[in-house]
Amino acid sequence: MTHPSWDEAREIAQASISPGEVIELLVTEALGTTAAEDLCALGPVPHATTSAMDGWAVAGPGAWRLDLSEGALATGSARPIVTGGVPPEGADSVLPSELGRVEGDLLHGDAPPPGRHLRPAGEEAALGDVIVPAGSALTPARLAVLAATGHDHVGIRRAPLVHLLVTGDELVGSGLPQPGQVRDVMTPMLPPLLAALGAKTSHHDHVHDEATAVARTARSSDADLLISAGGTGHSSADPIAGAWSSLGAEVRFRGVDVRPGHPVSLAVLPDGRPWLALPGNPLAAALTALSFVPALVAGFTGGALREPAVAVAGAAFEGRAGTTLVPAVHTPDGVVPAGTSRPHMLRGLAEADVVAVVPRAGIAPGGRVDVLPRVW
Ligand SMILES: Nc1nc2c(c(=O)[nH]1)N[C@H]1C(S)=C(S)[C@@H](COP(=O)(O)OP(=O)(O)OC[C@H]3O[C@@H](n4cnc5c(N)ncnc54)[C@H](O)[C@@H]3O)O[C@H]1N2
């Protein structure tokens, strides 16, 4: 059976989950969610012409007579104004406080050119400008600009809720493992990693290595997405394939042309919820989560799947069959492979700044290399 490429598998994953429902949230509560529609300016910003400086609104050439009334400003007059204040009708410009000198009721200073230190109405946004396009992650700056453009509520899609199933009868949760035992690394790693990738772990179980136990846990789950770790192999101790067949899951891929992590698999349950099965080797699990969880999150939230960034290779990256994912560190010459990065080791990833996405042909020193940015 041929396996999809890394890129194809990302596309399959994105298409294997239905978008979540759209809900309205207060702007102040929408951090980390995704805009469900184009969010437009509800009015011009600034709403009126305003001053960019503390000083005086002036009309005509100086010196100016100070006019503290509320009416229009006649030529030859000046009136105090603060940053953000609306200048009186007739004002040509603003003279900053440090450039003017008041003597009696006269203001002296060089006349600023017309429009100086005045921010025109609508300079930042006109009514109806798209401020945050549909599918954008709502970051602090985007929430702030939505507030500035008049929004109280926004239509969003939330992060998918994940039921995490960690398999492995050999796993122990504390201390140094005895012979035959393995210290569980998925429990400390995966929930925060998934959170950094935009998915929220709502349930987390360590499940017995047996298909019926895994299937029972999955059946009782009401999460949007299931993610398991381990048990993707073909031995009798590997429960994922058995659980999928007993649940009637439709397999979208069983293996991907990627190293490490080629056993990573994806199925969709009869109720439409996807199940991403990460391989048990710890680095393989982390790198396949980095590869495919963003695609599932994009499918659920309606966000775009971000393409890898580009860096310069500071050393050779060896290619193998399919795509090779290589933890790498920044150096003055470019990114170079991190050490200690076998599929069962996490030390290299713990040191890495990026993960290089290396094509079959490999990359020579000085070449461009696609990289996944650090969230681990
Ligand atoms: N005959 C073959 N054997 C294996 C193949 C293969 O193609 N043919 N592929 C190898 C690769 S590559 C991987 S990756 C693993 C995938 O197997 P599973 O997904 O079934 O993973 P497990 O057998 O459950 O575990 C593999 C390894 O990882 C350790 N592990 C599992 N979970 C954890 C955890 N939570 N914390 C720490 N370590 C964990 C587990 O103890 C095993 O040592 O299969 C290879 N074999």
Ligand code: MOO
């Ligand atoms: O998934 Mo395995 O080596 O490819 O760790």
